[in-house]
Amino acid sequence: MTNAAITGWGKCLPPAVLSNRDLATLMDTSDDWIVSRTGIRERRISHVTLGDLAYVASARALAAAGLQGSEIDLIVFGTCSHEDQVPNMASGVQLRIGAATAAAMDINTACTSFLYGLSCATALIRTGVVRNALVIGAELISPFMDWTDRDVAVLFGDGAAAVVLTATTREEGLLAEQLGCYADARETLRVHGMGGRYANRGILYGSVRWQFEGQEIFKRAVHGMGAASESALGKLGLKAEDVNLAVPHQANLRIIEAVAKRTRVPLDRVYINIQRYGNMSAATVPVALCEALEEGRVKPGALLLMPGFGGGLSYCAHVVRWGERTSPRGETKVDLPPNERSALQIVRDVMEAKKVLTNQEPS
Ligand code: UT7
Numbered sequence: 001m002t003n004a005a006i007t008g009w010g011k012c013l014p015p016a017v018l019s020n021r022d023l024a025t026l027m028d029t030s031d032d033w034i035v036s037r038t039g040i041r042e043r044r045i046s047h048v049t050l051g052d053l054a055y056v057a058s059a060r061a062l063a064a065a066g067l068q069g070s071e072i073d074l075i076v077f078g079t080c081s082h083e084d085q086v087p088n089m090a091s092g093v094q095l096r097i098g099a100a101t102a103a104a105m106d107i108n109t110a111c112t113s114f115l116y117g118l119s120c121a122t123a124l125i126r127t128g129v130v131r132n133a134l135v136i137g138a139e140l141i142s143p144f145m146d147w148t149d150r151d152v153a154v155l156f157g158d159g160a161a162a163v164v165l166t167a168t169t170r171e172e173g174l175l176a177e178q179l180g181c182y183a184d185a186r187e188t189l190r191v192h193g194m195g196g197r198y199a200n201r202g203i204l205y206g207s208v209r210w211q212f213e214g215q216e217i218f219k220r221a222v223h224g225m226g227a228a229s230e231s232a233l234g235k236l237g238l239k240a241e242d243v244n245l246a247v248p249h250q251a252n253l254r255i256i257e258a259v260a261k262r263t264r265v266p267l268d269r270v271y272i273n274i275q276r277y278g279n280m281s282a283a284t285v286p287v288a289l290c291e292a293l294e295e296g297r298v299k300p301g302a303l304l305l306m307p308g309f310g311g312g313l314s315y316c317a318h319v320v321r322w323g324e325r326t327s328p329r330g331e332t333k334v335d336l337p338p339n340e341r342s343a344l345q346i347v348r349d350v351m352e353a354k355k356v357l358t359n360q361e362p363s
Helices: 020-024 031-038 050-065 089-097 113-126 183-188 196-201 214-235 253-263 281-294 343-360
Strands: 003-012 016-019 042-045 074-078 103-107 132-139 159-168 173-181 189-192 209-212 303-310 314-321
Touching (some): 003 050, 003 113, 016 020, 016 343, 020 031, 020 343, 031 253, 050 089, 050 132, 050 159, 074 113, 089 132, 113 132, 113 159, 113 173, 113 303, 113 314, 159 281, 173 214, 183 214, 214 253, 214 314, 253 303, 281 303
Antiparallel strands (some): 173 314, 303 314
16 A cells, blocks of 8 residues: 655744744733743744745645655645645645656645645645645734734734655555544634725734634534544544554644543643744644654654644644654755744734725725
8 A cells, every 4th residue: 555654744833933022022912921820931923924834835745755746746835824825835836846757736725724635735636646745834824813802913914834745555654544524613713804805894814803712612622622533543543542652733832632531631741832923824834743752752764643624623633653863865955045033023014004095905
């Protein structure tokens, strides 16, 4: 049987750091509240485009795999913060990495987009349609944030990461997953103004309002990720004690702790980096995977459990068998252009631009 081993990985975090204290200068919140309710201490704010973040992450993943862009047959770009609906984000990465003969598609299941993308790319490798695939999870949330709404503005950040999948006959890569969606709860997370739906309603792209029921999302997240984890492990006849490391979606430390308790994976076998980045939506799991590798938390042959949830409300859990190699084959000089503004200044610039847009809206 053909599997899809993860042979390369790379992340790209924009350098500007927005602390909880920075946020407290913009809205009625505090470091204490944010840390105690979410575990988040800071997040990154991007000075470049979503395509730039994804390109750098992809170049690093290719270098780690020891592959050229021209050897990639498929690019799957998981995101909900597209630059445009058309053309898609994946084709932009395709052009920049020189994957001239690749297929390129975007997937949007909000925060689970990377994991859903991993499923699609793995399936296409298993069936022999493609041999090497690049799967990206990247988000640029900051321009779509309502920076006056403390219910959501403290939770999210920007970032990107990518993995390379390669066909193998070994029992490696994604072995089993459970995908699902609580469509009945889809209105608990809606970002008004983030898509073409608004084009004919006199609302300008960039003028957003977040409809967000935090507590309901919290409950569904714990339930969905817990049940999906049990189900995905069960398909392989495995249990929590077989999991060497869980790399969950990072939305709230309390959610991660509740899922760990429910799935009975002890917290010392759960990778957590939410304190540094907040919720980067589709980028959280691949960035966490890259950092777990950098920190030596992923051992050769490790069994990884990756539970996720997001708008929709989509949920899933993926069981991945790691290969023998845990260090990159190579590195690249590709990097972001330098940044001169502080994160707070970038946010203030976004707020100013939105004010101009809002003033242009028809009354
Ligand atoms: O990937 C999918 C994205 N969605 C999520 O991750 C959401 C999951 N949900 C959550 O993470 C949590 O529900 C939140 C972090 C959003 C909220 O935590 P909570 O413990 O459910 O707080 P709450 O909504 O019950 O609010 C408690 C209090 C309220 O004040 P009162 O009514 O008790 O006086 C809020 O107004 O905290 C207040 N509050 C804040 N205070 C300071 C809400 N946001 C803030 C804030 N700073 N940023």
